[in-house]
Amino acid sequence: MSKTxxxxxxxxxxxxxxxxxxxxxxxxxxxxxPKPTCLRLLRTFVELGYLKKMTFQQEGLVIDGESYGLGLKFLEMGERVAGRFDIRPIAYPYMKKLQEQFNEAIQLIxxxxxxxxxIEKVESTLPVRLYTKVGRHAPLYAGACPRAILAYLPEEKIQEILDKPLTKYASQSPATxxxxxxxxxxxxxxxxxxxxSELEEGTASIGxxxxxxxxAVQYALSIASFSTSLPRDKVDHFVGPLWEAAAEIxxxxxxxxxxxxxxxxATNQL
Known part of the structure; x- marks a missing residue:
């Protein structure tokens, strides 16, 4: 790869x-x-739509026109990449069925x-509901859905991932x-x-x-909500239909x- x-x-x-x-x-x-190189690259990215100069105020933060942010070109490219995940149209009907059964957010990673x-989600229709953006990244060691993938990776890969520092995202993020x-x-x-409360405070998930x-396990399916709606002692209410959907997918x-x-x-372990 060239240096530029x-x-x-x-x-x-x-x-x-x-x-x-x-x-x-x-x-x-x-x-x-160096600044001159940065400026040249930034101007090129702005011209091509990959970056844009930002001018607005958000949550008390003034973006003054001298700051750069990602442009709409990345949204377009992200949609192209997402479209290559053949699992999405396969999984969606099962996700929709789960959402209709529980009226909670159903997520696919x-x-x-x-x-x-x-890479896909079906939202709850409740007035107050959990929101997760498609395209969001999360570490494999934190959160139910990512960890449902990590658990089935080869042992050497698990060790490699866990040998790196673990970031604490919320009060219950795994510490070691x-x-x-x-x-x-x-x-x-x-x-x-x-x-x-591993990735965000007050949110829970089953993956x-x-x-x-x-x-191999490259994907995982989850139901996510606020901790009060998805307490640990209610896991057996949700996990059976999740397994059925994951089995069909x-x-x-x-x-x-x-x-x-x-x-x-479920009977023996929960």
Whole structure:
């Protein structure tokens, strides 16, 4: 990869959900790319629609016209990428059925390297409801749905992921590698992952694995809500239909074995 292309991609990579707007000085300092080079790249990205200059006020933060943010070109490209996930049209009818049964948010995530990416959702119709953006990234070790993928990765990959520092996102985020390994053991035994206040305070989720034709887990399905609506002692009310949906989706992805979790395991383990 040429140095210019690498610098350009590194520059784009700093625009995150946590810090979506950057000034020229900040970009140059953070990336180590000289200001003249930064300015040239920024102008090119603005011209092509990948970045735009931002001028507005949001939650007391004034964006003054000298800051840059991601442009609509990324939304267009994101929609193209999302369209390549063949699982979405397969999973959606089952997700819709779950939403109609429980009237809670139903989410589908895919593994992307060491993260989970939310690729589809069906919202609750309740006046006050949980909202998660499609395209959101989450670490595989935190949150029920991402961890339902992590639990079924090869052991060496799990160790590689957990050897990196664990970020604390909310009060109940797993604090240590040992914490996550214990949760993984429980997921494999029980067939589901549960989280409460791990990625966001006051939100809970139940996630189950989806198996592909080779028996690997690249996707997971979850129901998510506020902690008061999805307490741990009510897991058995939700997990059976989640397993049934995950089993049907797995079958359509070419998984030719009986889904390894079901009513008998629910009775014995929950």
């Amino acid at each position: 292309v690498k610098k350009a991609l590194q520059l784009l990579d700093i625009f995150t959900e946590q810090k979506p707007y950057w000034k020229l000085d900040e970009i140059s300092t953070f990336t180590g790319v 895919a593994r992307e390297q060491d993260e989970g990416v939310y 590698k040992e914490d996550v390994l214990l949760l993984i053991k429980q997921i494999r035994e029980r067939g589901y992952s549960y989280s409460d 189950v694995p989806i198996f592909n034709s080779s028996g 797995s079958k359509k992805l070419g998984y030719n074995h009986p889904y390894p979790y079901g009513k008998m395991i």
